[in-house]
Amino acid sequence: MAGKLWAHSARSSDGLRHELGDHLRGTSRRAGEFADPFDAGKLSAHCGLVHDVGKGSCDWQSRLMRAEKHGGRVGGMHKHAGTWLLDQQGLGIMAAIVFGHHGGLPSRSRLKAELQFADTHPLVAEAIGRVGEIVPEIHLPGPIPLPGWLPDAAATDPYALDLLVRMVYSTVVDADYLDTEAHFEAAARPMHPTSAAGLVERYEQGRVKMLADVPPSPVDGHRSEVYAQAVDAAAGPRGIYRLPGPTGSGKSLAMGGFGVHHARRHGMNRVIVAVPFMSITEQNAAVFRNLLDRDCEDPIVLEHHSGIDLDDGDPAARWQRLAAENWDAPFVVTTTIRLFESLFSNKPSAMRRVHRLAGAVIVLDEVQALPDHLLIPILSALRTLTDYFGTTVLLASATQPPFELLSPLRGTRIREVIAQPKPLYKALNRVRYRWLLDPKPTMAQIADEIAAEPQVLAVVNSTSDAHRLHRMVDERRPSLHLSTRMAAAHRRKTLEEIRRLLADGEPVAVVSTQLVEAGVDVDFPKGFRAYASADSMQQAAGRVNRSGRLAYGRMTIFDPEDGNKAAKLIYGAALEATRDRFGPHCPPDDLDAMEAYYKARFDFHNVEQAGQEIQKERQAHDFPRVAELFRMIDEWTVPVAVRYGDIEQLERIVAHLRGGHPGSSAQLRALRPYVATLPRGAATRAVDDGMAAPVVGDLIEWLGDYHPQRGIEVTSPDPEELVF
Template identity: 80%
Template sequence: MAEHLLAHSARDGDGLRHGLADHLRGTAWRAGAFGEIFGAGPLAAHCGLVHDVGKGSCEWQRGLIRAESSGGPVGVPHKHAGTWLLDQQGLGILAAVVFGHHGGLPSRARLRAELQFADDHPLVAEAIQRVGEIVPEIHLPGPIALPGWLTEPEAVAADPYALDLLVRMVYSTVVDADFLDTEAHFAAAARAVHPLSAADLVDRYERRRAELLSDANPSPVDGLRQEVYEQAVAAAGGPRGIYRLPAPTGSGKTLAAGGFAVHHARARGLRRVVVAVPFMSITEQNADVYRQLLDRDDEEPVVLEHHSGIDLDGGDANARWQRLAAENWDAPFVVTTTIRLFESLFSNKPAAMRRVHRLAGAVIVLDEVQALPDRLLVPITSALRTLTERFGSTVLLASATQPPFEVLTPLQATPIHEVVAEPKPLYKALNRVRYEWRLDPKPTLAQIAHGVAEQPQALAVVNTTKDANRLHQLVEQHRSALHLSTRMAAAHRRAALVEIKRLLKELEPVLVVSTQLVEAGVDLDFPVGFRAVAPADSMQQAAGRVNRGGRLPYGRVIVFDPEDGNKGVQSLYGAALEATRDRFGPHCAPDDLDALEGYYRARFDFHNVEQAGQEIQTERQAHDFPRVAELFRMIDEWTVPVAVPYGDVEELQRILVHLRSGYPGAGAQLRALRPYLATLPRGAAARAVAEGLAAPIVGDLIEWLGDYHPQRGIEITSPDPQELVF
């Protein structure tokens, strides 16, 4: 009978099954609430209401009972009925939301083909008829309310990519609502909504910041840091939109960006702050800083750190708990990586996209924006523009080496609000290093190692994990040294950074060899730095770890081009490295702002940035969601997460057993796993599994079974061209 239609099988414990009417209405209620943030509440709610209408057919209901006994899949498709219903109700491409709510958003061509199939499929009509008896509101009495701009031809023409993002946003609300309602059934309790929003955080941020500053050692640059902070807070009172924070290294950019974010959230009634940074090491450090400012021991955590990058969209489409475990950024202050942020925006898969709607009505802080890949800048800046103009968000572009994004087509007609009105005097006042160049003749890594070992305290930064491993071994032939790379577990890197900071503070000898993960935002202060030649912005970022506190007249930064290292760097950096070699050297340091702007413009021209992103933009307009996801690939997608035996190995095994079992609560387990995660290139990881050095866990997460070096972590050679990882 229709009134007994089911959505999900019996849960453990009490054996209660999930009624279909309850699930449809519960999903609609949640999706509608999420969609209200960007003016699409009724639309999102209706898509949620019809998403599982296909489960109403007798064949699907019988399949569910069989699956409950056997533990296998239902084996009966159920997405065509709701898809067909939305199309008949005139919602066009938005019907893709329902068709893709399990497998991913389809292309427009695929959607058309599936709708033709649904036209004559008997299960479609049967399911709609049966569900309509118990949920009559699936049949609309009239046109559904749409976001106002969608009904204005001029507004749509002004941003031809806004509809693409609307589909993604609505899809996100439905997927997240579906997962949450399903999770509530199987867990026998709904997930609690966080009691705070970003707008509630200003007082605790200001109070705790004052306490931290009073406890810190005084620095000659404290006055300039305060000036930057005050300008950021003043700018936070402005309208929603795109803001730019050019702040030299050591100027307190992390605190200033966070201060802007929470003050702006309060001024404009925004609900969430999302801070995105390029490297995992910075998410770890920044999340620690923001936790000190915002979390309290006796309350639910405010700050959510999300960087694991475990792909939960692959594998068995019926692995329910694998999908439910995906992070949905349900916190008022999120710290993540740029790859996680833009993966969400440009993916077409449900686990990755369930968090997209959390970006609407949020303050999005993009830290170290110079690290965004040139070939993706046009679609990225286009999406940022749409988020601010159509979805109520604000974007803060923060960097010591600000690229001139306003020259790119998506932002040419978009106002960019300056947080620091006159940056040049600030950069001049914070100029704390002098560059030395060792390019001709090229030194060997052994010679660099000898030079590093001669220093009481020194940092050496190279471009690849292979060079870092080798240089560390060479330095250790002279003196003990520490190491940093993503081949180390997050907790291992954190412990190394704590030890480095202790030794620096106590003026003890300390040598460090690192990949690029140390150079953007990591708060270290060495008297001397060595940097393998790289694009100008990377070299300046590395210089930011030298004389950071301004306690020396000038620090030394030695730029070197190793004869026997840096292999493959040209293929990774391309025109950026060529533009650097043309403009910088003994005659011009990378901290020259005018030269740096010319470098970026030349780099954009060399990389043909406008044309490079056009194929993605074309496919966005064509609503080919799978093709967009395929074309939009950032380098971190070539790596996979690896759980390594560092720290509490017994606790690690408990987490992995839980994840392998597929039981509820996997989301909490994934968060608990973060300290144990390192990364490997995808090809190297696949070979490690094939050779028995690693084993699959869930999604693309693997467990490392091989040796783990106490300083360098995973040591494995790889011919993969994407060896150039951090």
């Protein structure tokens, strides 16, 4: 008889070890429950049941006792037994789930090699035999039921199996984490008591209260109509929806309202709102918290992105830290980067939350910002989620791309939230364009014009142009600046100051890179935008006369003869597609011209081919290669810790990180308010010149000057180092 077998060492509170049978059954139960929304409960439960069978060998048990007594890692092999068992039971690629439950999903070729190794290894047979005595159900009496939709899906969707593996892997990894945590914490983590399906009344009450506190606006009637149409559309079936709406039309409230009403209609557990930039994440999360959270109650809204500090002593911090690991919250606000890089990852820490996408309402805000080269795999995954995993997707944008032209959504019904968008765009046309293209003005001339305006926003295409134009304007009058060369907390503070000055009717001039465009809630009477892609120019115009309190705001589009060199680098063929269609004869808010622009942009960027390598590797089940290829952030930017705010806290964090102390991940989260970014080349030169010093990984600490308005200022001959 095997006797007692252990999964984990003794916990410090009472000295009790974690029995292996309890851990396997506990993981199985949780994984099965997580997978029920996509009809894979029995499959996930069985994968969870066998995931740690390899711990049954005498060798591994001895290693555990030695590590418990002397410290250090257990080591040894424990993944091969369960992997081999699944393969022998005819579950094929699903065996990768067990092999990768700690280190990450492997490639099919790696899995094949490991199975050959396991086939003759004596510890594999020994572990299976010993565990089988105490958990006999690891041996199947018959085939495991697979999702009923899988045969049809396999015939029509070549990526359905890829997503099923990812989903089942996520359930097993999350269940493993939670069962292990329950042992060491001596208590199971309570699941959130509320689901998104129960949030409608709370949301509607919060909305009424919020609107009562906002000064009336001429566009309020249109915003109410947009909201009403979103709620009406929420009564429709699960699937893909589109919410086009001009900037300032109340899309944020409408898309949240759609989410909670649709969740109630279909009994769905969560709404996940994903936006492209952290600045919008913080803004939207604050809005939704105001609507949904209540004092002295469990928080409803989880804000999860790379910039949030979860270790600030707030009573809600522990809930946020735990929930962020697996999105166990009814309303999640995150970034598209975190959402999709989790979905296409192969690592357990990122993927343990992926199963929460099943049966969820996913709201993708500012979808025009999704990178063209990744559109094919992204849209393909969204379609599979809606077809087979009970998910609904809402695509929201003021400059809505016609994604139905691309192969993943071709032939898919996309339901319109706004039945007649053109009249809405016409009614909310609050901006008149002015063009300074021929002759081209100088930056000094533009600075003169900006300085003459009481309240004005100027948006340019690069940090170099932003720094230069801000210096020129600031010489003429006091002004503010926004770019990623500033620490996150610095940008947040600057935005708060901008909004205060605007609300009080005080003079304010702002020079920014394009980070201010997508969804940042500011309302200027006049704006200036360096020539860019059509969608970027229209998004910038959305910061002008946003609330319609003027007959018309004015947006000046300029193409400076001594600036704007980074525009072609940033926008590529989209810039040429814009020049062919937009100018004094046709403003960027022309919907027909915008659709033609996107068609040309998709062709110029060869979007259909750009994502095919990822799709090919998805079909081949090369999970590490997919993760390597799927990158939403260019790797030539690096994080830089700057001395802004509480310098003593920054020094403590940096010292901890440099010392490699436990808890470094928590320290990284606490570091985010201090982080700016630099191009990799500029960062390398700064370290070589003694202006910065390495900390850990690619993180560096800035030792040079930090401008109180513009942040880090560096010069570079490389145009790729001018962006953002």
